[in-house]
Amino acid sequence: MILALLWGVAAPLSLAAPLITEFMTDNETVLADEDGDYSDWIEIHNPGGTSIELEGWHLTDNDGNLDKWAFPSVTLEPGGFLVVFASGKDRSVPGSELHTNFQLNSGGEYLAIVEPDGTTVAQEYAPEYPGQDPDRGYGLAFEGVPVIEEGADAQFLVPSDGALGTTWTESGFAPAGWSNGETGVGYGLQIPGMTVRDVHSTVSLTSLSRADAALAGNNVEKETVTVTPVCNFLDTGGDGRFGNNLPFPGGGGDDYTVQVTGTIIIPTSGTWTFGLNSDDGGRIRIDGVNVMVDATLHGPEDHFGRRVLQAGPHTIEAMFWERSGGAEMELFAARGSFTSFNSNFKLVGDTVNGGLPVFTSPAGTNGAGLVATDVEEEMRDENSSLYLRIPFDINDPTEAGALSLSMRYDDGFVAYLNGTRVASSNVANGAPAWNARATAAREGSEALEPEIFNLTEFSDLLNEGTDNVLAIHGLNIDPTDDSFLLLPKLLSGGVQQDESFYFDDPTPGSINSTPSSRGKVEDTKFNPNRGFYSRPIRVEITSETPGASIRYTTNGSTPTPTNGTPYTGPISISSTTTLRAMAYKTGMDSTNVDTQTYLFTDDIIRQSSSAPPGWPSGSVNGQVYRYGMNSGVVNSNNPAIGGVQQVKDALVSIPTLSIVLDQAGLTSSGQGIYSNPGSSGYAWEREASLELIHPPGWVDPDGNPEGFQTGCGLRIRGGFSRRTQNPKHSFRLFFRGEYGNGRLNYKLFGDEGADEFDKIDLRGPQNYSWAQGGTSQNSFIRDTWSRDLQGEMGHPYKRSRWYHLYLNGIYWGMCETDERAEA
Structure with a gap:
């Protein structure tokens, strides 16, 4: 049980x-x-x-x-x-x-x-x-798998005559004169999606010609190449026509250009309109011909071009460049002639919603890693057939309760196990000739999907030890065909029923892959939980998984099985502390990192102006840091200014936000977002924990019975306020699946606003503040009052609420949540 x-x-x-x-x-x-x-x-x-x-x-x-x-x-x-x-x-x-x-x-x-x-x-x-x-799959493990992996060592030959017959398929055959390589063997294979080049420049990209120069390799700071299903990217600023945006592969920022390339399949001949919504300018080419050129700098805008196309494949290239500010790029198309956006337009590649299919052969990977050995020079225009031999060993053939051959292939094949024919596809009856052709072609997308062949009836052909070979005669539809692939995987084993596992490599219809995990370690629990305390406490951390170990940190760093203090018993806490913990056990999935902030007002009002442990003691990259509470306010005898009890009461008069993250990601010179406030984009987003903590006895006017803790992505936001002379920056928080929960599901503004968020801003008063010139005009209510008044007058408006903010346990003043219209 x-x-x-x-x-x-x-x-x-x-x-x-x-x-x-x-x-x-x-x-x-x-x-x-x-x-x-x-x-x-x-x-x-x-x-x-x-x-x-x-x-x-x-x-x-x-x-x-x-x-x-x-x-x-x-x-x-x-x-x-x-x-x-x-x-x-x-x-x-x-x-x-x-x-x-x-x-x-x-x-x-x-x-x-x-x-x-x-x-x-x-x-x-x-x-x-x-x-x-x-x-992710879940189920039973198989003993003894796999026998032949993708990427296995192999020998291959493009035959010039039929002298070998089928002797080459036998285990004892000596492949003299054959070439060596790794599987898959092939060439020209395309995969769904577009190749994306993201090139960052060392000079300002003020024009289309400068962007083209960067794509040609001039003044390149860095280049990122990847494959994405669609072109739908957003960094900062306004969005385009489509949601579910992807981050730019190179991380965003300023002065970069992105080029997407592929082969689209036009289903019906006629006029097609192609559109690019971008910030800044861009271009679209079909079959190497310009159909749209936008050489201007601007915010998100649509630009269109039209072309009469025959049904079938056509090359497509689109590019945009970013000078500064917001950045986004979307590529879409529709049949017909249009000059403005309408519902007929679909993202290129979004076939689920009616978009044009698009395929690519990414540079440097020849089929996204499916082709490890390129045989185009040896095979194309020479022969439609290729022989492949993969030697392998097996410890105990009697344990092979099941035997499966998983094949990715283009266009046909015959497989032999130690000289005996065991599987085939798209091949005529009988033994194929040395120059035989496949009987049918396979589309590129078909070749990507593994086809499973049950070889269990041939298990008795296996030999104990190394005297085994899987031999495959690969056949193309024609010697001149532009693609070919042989990528086998041989799996052998008997099912084990004593326990179940997770599988990161699911194999529907075949012997299961090597298990990834026996299960998940139960989440950590803290007693007592986060909140405000006036006396020392002892915090117990537990996991219900027997034998699980726990590590914790109190410096903001992320605990892992190798980082942090091993938990051995309750932790004594008597001052403001950020406690992070995770649990782990060999062979199981570790927990996520849980963060709990414990706040002591007696301690907070005495935080020093000296640098706290781990924080910079001076400016970094010119960025000014200031710490601690103003002792003149805390110790004032004038109730109009402050006083110990009045300041302590103020700290628990409204809710608190606590942001905790690795200190280096916050303040280090090379990667700290606070020490590089002018940097922007995904590359300058850091994973963090966000807690909303209600003060003792708080009755939330927005109806939330308690606060929350969630993972998020943290960036600096703002324009003029990004100056390094400003010690108090504003933040933008992103809620995505990569940080755990996806959207933030919480009524930040009660019934007044939304109850789920992709992002939210935390801002302080910038133009009128002590941090920007020491002005006495700072009232903390001007912007909020004007927005709320706009709402009271019946117009759309952005909501906001005030909070006390802590960064890694250090009091960082007051901030307000600033609702984003697109969030």
Whole structure:
């Protein structure tokens, strides 16, 4: 029962029964169903030596309804696999794709396969499987996998005659004169998406010609090359026409240019309009011809160009450049002739929503890493066939309860195991000739997806030791064809049923990959929790996972299994402290980092003007730092100015925000955002913790019963206030999945505003403040009053609330949340 609770696995069962060996509850990109939807899926495996007729067997996610969904007539061969989509679409036609009448819960639930009597559970994940992650599999491990990995050492030959016959497929063959390489072997393969070059310049990019010069390699500070599915980038400033923006690959900032290239597939001949929404200017080329040129500097704007195109492939190139300020870039297209934006336009590459398909061969990776050995020179225009040999060893062939061949290929192949033909595709009957061609072509996208072949019936061909070879005769559709690929993976092993694992490399329909994790360490708990305290406390940190270790820090740094103090017992805290902790255990996923800020007003009012430990003692890159409370205010006997008790009362009169992050990311000369306030963009965003802490006895006028803690991305914001003479900068906080929770789900402004946020600003009074000239005009209410008045007059307005702010436990004055109109 303990194992079932921790791992969600029933006790070991008979290998004669079908098993659920892997499933996925949050399928975002791994496997699409026949409708193009990325539905949940369940993998069924036959671990036995005889075929299993699945008709009448059941799948269920409800232990009170064991016969919830029934299999149709399906035969599962020995060692075979079957993928059933848990989509809720309820399809059970023999020979067609199968869909259950239920979906899976990513948070965890019951899952079982049930015998035809509808009452006998053959295997169950009970009482429920644990919480799942996007694009991550969960299920049973296989002993002895993999045998041949992608990237394996191999020998290859483009034959010039048929003298070798099939002798080259045997394990004892000596490949004299063959070339060596690594799999995959091929050339010219394209993948979905666009190649993106992000080039940062050492000079100001004040014109299109300067941007082109940077793309040509002149005055380059750095260059980043990647592949993205669409061109939809946003750094700072206003957005364009589409949401779900990507960060610029090079990190954003000023004076850089971005070029995207690929091959679009035009479905219907006719006039097509291409658009670029960018900040600043840009250009679009189709088949090397300019269709739009915008050589001006501006904010987000649409610019269009039209071209009559024949159906089929066409090259596309778009670029933009950024001088300063906001930056964004979107590339879209629509059939027809248009001069302004409308709903017909879709992002190029966004095929799910009707956008044009686009493919690319990224420079330097030849098929995004699928092709490790380029054979275009040896093969293209010479022969449509290539021989490939991959020697391998296996310790105990008798443990091969299942044997699978996973193939990515373009266009056809015949596979031999120690001289015996075991699998083939797109090849004529009989032994193919030395110059044979594939019987059908495969589209580039097909070649990217692995096709699984069950070789379990050939397991007895395996030899113990090193006397084994997988030989593959690859066939192209024509010697002149522009692409070819052979990328095999051989998997062998028997299923283990004692516990379940997470798989970072999911393999629907095949033997599972090497397990990534036995489970997740239970989150850390703190007692007492964050808040205000007047007396020393002892904080206990726990995790409910037996045998888990905990490390903690009090200097803002991120604890890891190798950084921080090992937790051995309650921690004594008597002054303002930021406590960060994580739990870990070998073979399991570590927890995230939890942050708790403990505030002592007696300590805060005495924070010194001297640099706190870890903080700069002087200016950094010209950036001025000032610390501590104003003793003239704290110790004043004039109640109109301050006084100890009045200042302490003020610190708990409104809620508090505590930002905690690695000190180097905040203040170091090279990477600290506060010490480089003029730098902007994604490259100058640092991961941080944000806590909203209610003071004792606080009744929130916005109706929130308690505060929150969440991860975020932290940047400096502002214009004139970014000057290094200013010791108090404003911040922008980003809430994205990479920091844990995605959006911030919290009513910062009660029912007055939104209850979820992608970003929020924290600002202090800048034009009228002690930090900007010591002016006496600072009233802290001018901007807020004017915005609220605008709202009271019935116009759209930005909301705000006041808070006390702490950076790594150091009091940083007052700030206000500043709602962003696009957030």
